[in-house]
Amino acid sequence: xxxxxxxxxxxxxxxxxxxxxxxxxxxxxxxxxxxxxxxxxxxxxxxxxxxxxxxxxxxxxxxxxxxxxxxxxxxxxxxxxxxxxxxxxxxxxxxxxxxxxxxxxxxxxxxxxxxx
Amino acid sequence: xxxxxxxxxxxxxxxxxxxxxxxxxxxxxxxxxxxxxxxxxxxxxxxxxxxxxxxxxxxxxxxxxxxxxxxxxxxxxxxxxxxxxxxxxxxxxxxxxxxxxxxxxxxxxxxxxx
Numbered sequence: 001x002x003x004x005x006x007x008x009x010x011x012x013x014x015x016x017x018x019x020x021x022x023x024x025x026x027x028x029x030x031x032x033x034x035x036x037x038x039x040x041x042x043x044x045x046x047x048x049x050x051x052x053x054x055x056x057x058x059x060x061x062x063x064x065x066x067x068x069x070x071x072x073x074x075x076x077x078x079x080x081x082x083x084x085x086x087x088x089x090x091x092x093x094x095x096x097x098x099x100x101x102x103x104x105x106x107x108x109x110x111x112x113x114x115x116x
Numbered sequence: 117x118x119x120x121x122x123x124x125x126x127x128x129x130x131x132x133x134x135x136x137x138x139x140x141x142x143x144x145x146x147x148x149x150x151x152x153x154x155x156x157x158x159x160x161x162x163x164x165x166x167x168x169x170x171x172x173x174x175x176x177x178x179x180x181x182x183x184x185x186x187x188x189x190x191x192x193x194x195x196x197x198x199x200x201x202x203x204x205x206x207x208x209x210x211x212x213x214x215x216x217x218x219x220x221x222x223x224x225x226x227x228x229x230x
Contacts (some may be wrong), residue, residue: 042222042223045217048217077186092160105218109158
């Protein structure tokens with residue numbers, strides 16, 4: 001089954017304790033991205049990756065890191081989490097971003113993170 | 117600046133009634149336009165998209181949307197709402213520039229009365 005898998009789905013942590021949210025897709029997609037969803041703000045892009053070893057900042061990259069060592073995986077790293085990073089996080093992937101099949105993002109089920 | 121506006125935060129309709137969710141965008145050129153749906157506890161699922169051609173686009177689950185360039189709008193419609201349509205709906209625009217991102221609206225939550 002084609003899917004984007006995120007782990008963990010739920011996490012409560014404390015300020016300053018490093019954490020990683022994993023994301024894996026089995027569709028051989030080149031493009032992957034992380035979004036955070038906050039009430040009244042919709043989804044905002046944190047980082048994206050066009051291919052292996054190619055990553056770039058989105059709209060709200062502060063406090064986050066990513067890596068793309070393999071095509072299927074795109075982990076989101078919070079080196080020193082703070083309470084303002086409490087949010088619902090989504091990983092998404094796409095075969096391509098332009099053309100008639102572009103823009104169709106496949107989303108994971110989300111990871112709800114609480115930072116105390 | 118590029119932006120997407122969904123003016124209705126909540127909409128409540130009765131089951132069987134028609135539905136229209138509004139979306140307006142601000143973009144430098146003709147964008148790619150999308151509607152996504154998010155059911156409770158789930159990720160987002162693509163309902164439909166517009167790239168070019170016919171301005172009336174058909175999607176899944178009986179939804180359609182119409183692109184109106186003169187109004188910079190891409191409203192989502194359904195002739196008869198089912199209880200299972202209760203969800204949050206997001207309009208999105210892009211990608212057309214080097215940032216390769218979709219710009220999402222803030223969402224409209226649909227409630228369905230029995």
